[in-house]
Amino acid sequence: MSSTMLGFLIRRSAAAVLLVLIVLSFTFFFIHLAPGDPTLVLQDPRLTGEQRDAMRSAYGLDRPLAAQYLSWLKAVVLEGDWGISFVHSRPVTEVIAEYAWPTLLLTTAGLLIQFGVGLGAGVTAARHAGSPTDHLIRLASMVAYSLPIFWTGLMALLLLSYDWPLFPPGHLQSIDAASLSPLARKVDILHHLALPALVLGLAAAGGTARFTRNSLLEELGQDYIRTARAKGLTERRIVWVHALRNAAAPILQLFGLTLPLLLSGALVVEVVFSWPGLGRLTFDSILSRDYPVVLATTALTGILVVLGNLVADLLHGVADPRARQ
């Protein structure tokens, strides 16, 4: 590994660590600077002032905010201790671990669809720029990212699950999943995954298609493409190998940029499809005022985005030496 590469890795990782700390701090202060405190909303209104004070000191809420912040940060960063969930009466980390993998499954499938469909449609539009195909793809992608995802989810459920029962109506698996063989269980989960992942992925594919088209069109106007054409390379090879590789850098950045959108979308999709993931957990925890969990999931999704951006950055650095400077 060259020294510029190593320096690049270290710089980017340090920046990401700093961002994670900023994200953690923001989350803490959002929740704690808001009017009211957890004991007020959580507890029975019939509690006396004394009882409430006792509770506040038990949760450490009577200490100065700065002290609370430091001890919370210390517990989170050094011990991985996010506190105890009020509702689940278990460590928050345990609860989150249980809800994290359905979200990872959903967002990974969503990402695959987003980039599969988005890149395909974007490249097709760019290759036929100005043609009716191009106009159709541009309009369709604009409509895709203008649709409210909760509504598309409901309509998909209505049409493809109730009216024409191709897909199960939400949830992670069938009720009788426990009695199925391991392979059948996996197939069952994939069957349940298909519709929410399509709703999530196709909505995000709109933006990707548009961005890919524009980045690619810019590359296709460059001199080296004319050279490649002059060499007699096939158009397919020129677009997919030469131009797309150079358009890869902005598209990689797009991955980092769209990650927050994808996670927000996943929250809504999880609620609509009763998908037991982090979004659904956040939603339920807000309803039940389970602050430690809300704090953890909010911070965690922020950290996921930081990591996603870091990966995109590093891949960009690997692909393009100019980015390492």
Add this chain to the structure above:
Amino acid sequence: MIADRTHRIRLPRSPLSRLGLLIAAALSALAIGAPIFAPQAPYEQMDPVAGRFLPPFSSRVALPLQDGGWLLAESAEVTETGVVVRRLGQSETLPLDRFASVSEDNVSRRRIFLLGTDKYGRDIWSRILYGARVSLLIGLLAAGLSLTLGIAVGGAAALAGGWIDGLLMRFVDGLLMFPRLFLVLAITAMFEIDLLAVILVLGSTSWMAASRLVRAEILSLRERDFVVAARGVGLHPIRIFWRHLLPNALPPVLIDTTLRIGDLILIEAALSFLGFGVQPPIPSWGNMVADGASALTTAWWVAAFPGIAICLAVVAFNLLGDGLRDSLDPHTEEGFPC
């Protein structure tokens, strides 16, 4: 005045962006004129029993009752013994004195429920029009707030420079890492939610991109000759900002704000759908879809039509913003809407 107009916003020329402008104008007109265009008030339950879940294009005879309510019937006929009413699939004869007025005219005139009714018998078309007021107003005001905050933070960062610039931009970077819906939900969960709170929360979580844009524009404008000249003749920095920097930095930022309106309408809708935005019975397109979600299989129209209204509004503002951007500078790279 020493200034050069580097950008000028023109009316977009492409047919699609004109279509966007047209839809946006039509929706605004419908929202403003809701009391004229809506056949009913948004909360009016004409007949909670027989008016429930009427499918689109249903028509009913509406008879005014003595107690102020309405009775919806499939058909009605005035006879000597009373009014023969066909209602909920059954015929019954009701005495004349139950009605406030029964004339040949209001027995034969039928009321049309264009987009059907919801579970309380409220007219969906009317609620969509009144909901347009709420959804569009929130979108516009939140976009205005985000524009103001974006100018304040971006302007401060660009003008101050040094560590203040660094600090503000790290702050922006950090905020941009949160998926918006998680952030907005975590914040709204702490408040008593009313319309103002929704606007404040949405506006105060969506200014980051605008602030980056303002900062970048001002940093590039600052080195331009007319600004250097303005500094040279000894104008006060605040005056230079207001008279020379801001007016020239504004056009691209305003266009970004147009695109942001669609985005904010979508987030408001999602927030209201989840129950943390506009609270019922005030109609917003998002909470109307939520209303319909629980009756999806019995009455698809309750959820379907408000969703179409959201799509129309968002597509309109996106088309408009795109067209404005293209007319500002045909060569700008189209960015990703986020």
